[in-house]
Amino acid sequence: MTAKFVAIAIQDNPNGWGPSDVPEQFKDMPYQPFSKGDRLGKVSDWTGATYQDRRYAIKYQSTFGSMQQYAYYHEEDESTFQHVYKTNVPKPLYQRGRYMRNQRNLKNQRNQKGQQMQVLGKGNKREYLCGSLEYYDKAYDRVTVKNEKKLTRINRIFHKVTTTDDPVIRQLTKTEDSNVYATDAILSTIMCCTRSSNSWDVVVQKIAGKLFFDKRDDSEF
Known part of the structure; x- marks a missing residue:
């Protein structure tokens, strides 16, 4: 079949x-x-x-x-094509001191000083600083693991006098019109008391309308 x-x-x-x-x-x-x-x-x-x-x-x-x-494909129209005129600009030759053009007046600008404040008459003294400043060895600022610096023991007496016992503050209370007195140790402790690891307290006394910030005898200031 x-x-x-x-x-x-x-x-x-x-x-x-x-x-x-x-x-x-x-x-x-x-x-x-x-x-x-x-x-x-x-x-x-x-x-x-x-x-x-x-x-x-x-x-x-x-x-x-x-x-x-x-998808849509746009056919390019070559009838509107135009040539762009382009010329290669030659690079300038190497010039000596080309990187120092903007720094010619730098030396003169450094020597310029701003306008100074003119003092008229004698001003009133509002603050007093009593004490003495001695020599500080800057070698301690460069101390590292490789660059060691031994600490030397110095026999000194640290005056930890309170505000009411300070002879300078006693003299100021008689001649000045200020109403608040404190030593540098007490004032710096109050300004930096946001977080304290050691406990301390300040005694405030009001004598003849004036405030005195004192410390206790056994406190660590």
């Missing part, structure tokens, strides 16, 4: 190239390229290329591109 040959219907398009009719099973169906290597991450991608993370954008990207058949 021989096989029966069935002739295939060939569509002839006399006005162009290719078939003129679309098969019924493919009618009204847009063409979309498909590859078996593409990952099917979702049923339909309604957002397009809106992935913020590049890993997911590459993971679900099509091999043939996404919606390339609907």
Whole structure:
């Protein structure tokens, strides 16, 4: 028994190239390229290329591109093309002192001094500092692990006198009109008392309308 040959219907398009009719099973169906290597991450991608993370954008990207058949391609119009005139500007030759042009007047600017305050008459003294300042060895500022500096013992007497027992403050209370008195140790402790590891207290006394900040005899100031 021989096989029966069935002739295939060939569509002839006399006005162009290719078939003129679309098969019924493919009618009204847009063409979309498909590859078996593409990952099917979702049923339909309604957002397009809106992935913020590049890993997911590459993971679900099509091999043939996404919606390339609907992309708009603008054809270049070469009739409006114009040449741009461009010439190469020669670089200047090496000049001596070219990096010092903006620093010529730098020396004169450093010697300029600002306007000084003019003192008119004699001012009233409002503050007094009593004491003495001795020599300080700056080698202690450069002390490191490799550069050691031994501490030397000095026999000195530290006067830890309180405010009411200070002879200078007693003299000032008779001649000055101030109403608040304190020593430098007590005043610095009050200014730095945001956090104290050692306990201390200050005694405030009011004598003849004036305030005296004193310390106790056994306190650590």
